[in-house]
Amino acid sequence: MDTTVVVVGAGLSGLVAARALHRRGVEVVVLEAADRIGGRVLGETTVLGSRLDLGGQWIGADHHRVRALAAEFGATEFPMRTGTLPGLIEAGKRVPLWSPALWLAGLALAAAGVLARTGTPKRWNRTTLASVLRAVPGRQARGLLEAVASVSWTADLDRFSVEAMTRMIRAQGGLRTMLSTAGGAQEALLAESMGALVDGLAAELGPRVRTGSAVTSIVRDGDGVTVRTGTDRLRAAKAVIAVPPPVAARISHEPTLPRPRLDLEKNTYMGLVHKAIAVYERPFWRERANGELVVLDGLGHAVFDTTAPGGPGHLCVLVGGPRARRLDGLDAAARRDALLRPLVPHLGSAVLEPVGWHEKAWHLDEHAGGGYTALPAPGATDGFPPLSSTPAGHLHWAGSETAREHPGYLDGAIEAGERAAREVAEALG
Numbered sequence: 001m002d003t004t005v006v007v008v009g010a011g012l013s014g015l016v017a018a019r020a021l022h023r024r025g026v027e028v029v030v031l032e033a034a035d036r037i038g039g040r041v042l043g044e045t046t047v048l049g050s051r052l053d054l055g056g057q058w059i060g061a062d063h064h065r066v067r068a069l070a071a072e073f074g075a076t077e078f079p080m081r082t083g084t085l086p087g088l089i090e091a092g093k094r095v096p097l098w099s100p101a102l103w104l105a106g107l108a109l110a111a112a113g114v115l116a117r118t119g120t121p122k123r124w125n126r127t128t129l130a131s132v133l134r135a136v137p138g139r140q141a142r143g144l145l146e147a148v149a150s151v152s153w154t155a156d157l158d159r160f161s162v163e164a165m166t167r168m169i170r171a172q173g174g175l176r177t178m179l180s181t182a183g184g185a186q187e188a189l190l191a192e193s194m195g196a197l198v199d200g201l202a203a204e205l206g207p208r209v210r211t212g213s214a215v216t217s218i219v220r221d222g223d224g225v226t227v228r229t230g231t232d233r234l235r236a237a238k239a240v241i242a243v244p245p246p247v248a249a250r251i252s253h254e255p256t257l258p259r260p261r262l263d264l265e266k267n268t269y270m271g272l273v274h275k276a277i278a279v280y281e282r283p284f285w286r287e288r289a290n291g292e293l294v295v296l297d298g299l300g301h302a303v304f305d306t307t308a309p310g311g312p313g314h315l316c317v318l319v320g321g322p323r324a325r326r327l328d329g330l331d332a333a334a335r336r337d338a339l340l341r342p343l344v345p346h347l348g349s350a351v352l353e354p355v356g357w358h359e360k361a362w363h364l365d366e367h368a369g370g371g372y373t374a375l376p377a378p379g380a381t382d383g384f385p386p387l388s389s390t391p392a393g394h395l396h397w398a399g400s401e402t403a404r405e406h407p408g409y410l411d412g413a414i415e416a417g418e419r420a421a422r423e424v425a426e427a428l429g
Helices: 012-023 064-072 100-118 129-134 139-153 162-171 175-179 195-208 259-266 321-327 332-347 410-428
Strands: 005-008 028-031 043-045 051-053 077-079 087-090 188-190 215-220 225-229 233-236 238-241 252-254 268-270 273-280 293-295 302-305 313-320 356-361 374-376 395-397
Touching: 005 012, 005 225, 005 233, 012 028, 012 195, 012 238, 012 410, 028 195, 028 233, 043 195, 051 188, 051 195, 064 195, 064 410, 087 139, 087 332, 100 139, 100 162, 100 175, 129 139, 129 162, 139 162, 139 175, 139 293, 139 313, 139 321, 225 238, 238 410, 259 268, 273 321, 273 332, 293 332, 313 321, 313 332, 321 332, 332 356, 395 410
Parallel strands: 005 028, 005 238, 087 293, 215 252, 238 395
Antiparallel strands: 043 051, 077 188, 215 225, 225 233, 268 374, 273 313, 273 356, 293 302, 302 313
């Protein structure tokens, strides 16, 4: 044996699994296709020295695993700055809170919450969310609902069923939790970025993590697995695949994977999302407005104030679903203008002059495949969170999508990595 366990993918889940095994005295090698670690976590340093996250960043109110890992590495948690409700913008004007559109959108969201608790008729697994939203009266109400759905799930709403929506809501703790900051899924951030956790895990593993090593095939037999990359061949007793199913589908297997796993890889796709963070000397907008906004027209993007206490100003912008692709053909200056100019009437003209601009189109990342998570195709009977993690012989599964708690979140990635490590350790005896 070249090693005891091969972990495929150096994202948060894979690194957690590898470290847990390493601490149990199990020899482990992590193979990462990209030239960096982190997967859907990506921390960067700004020109002003602050840290930010271009990938997963939020800590939910009950995300105790990521909090524990952050505490272990001495990272500084701070609460999101938020108002009672985000400001809504259309055609450069604020939509008043008493607008009928808001009440209608609120009723629609309440109905979605009820469906998530009670379940939907089978036919709704082939009914797309886009077709339902087209029937909602009122341009503003539709715009708000489309923006909320696109940013929440990064789905192409023409490829996202009502059944998928309700199951995602249920798995992620309900709409109130999903959409809330204080007490919800976006409660806190780390001043050092989530990248600090990835770096800490990788540092402990050292040379056991190999980047630029895309796994092309895995052969399973009675004694273990043979894992091949473009340049290497590794023999191991066990393997853990810690990448989402649409990315794992690129790996060939011998013998063929069990039908449930093949269907899972075939019937899921990664979400579309463009994330950008504008950096300013200070959070000047706080003098006149809350930095939490939803732009209903144009790209339908969401804006968040992710500034750390005492730090330079950070405005985080998210564009989800097919609208994110509208930015792909633009240069950086045009993308920045498209995302920031709608904010001028509310935050001031200074918003157009950040000292730093960081962005990432996750759907253009060949190794991540997209973000935030894997999504089921309409009509599929699998691909709903949490995804199955039943081992296939000596092959085990991690990744945030397989978490029992908080699938699709960073906390879920940690849970899945810890669970996979336990499974492998028990199987090894």
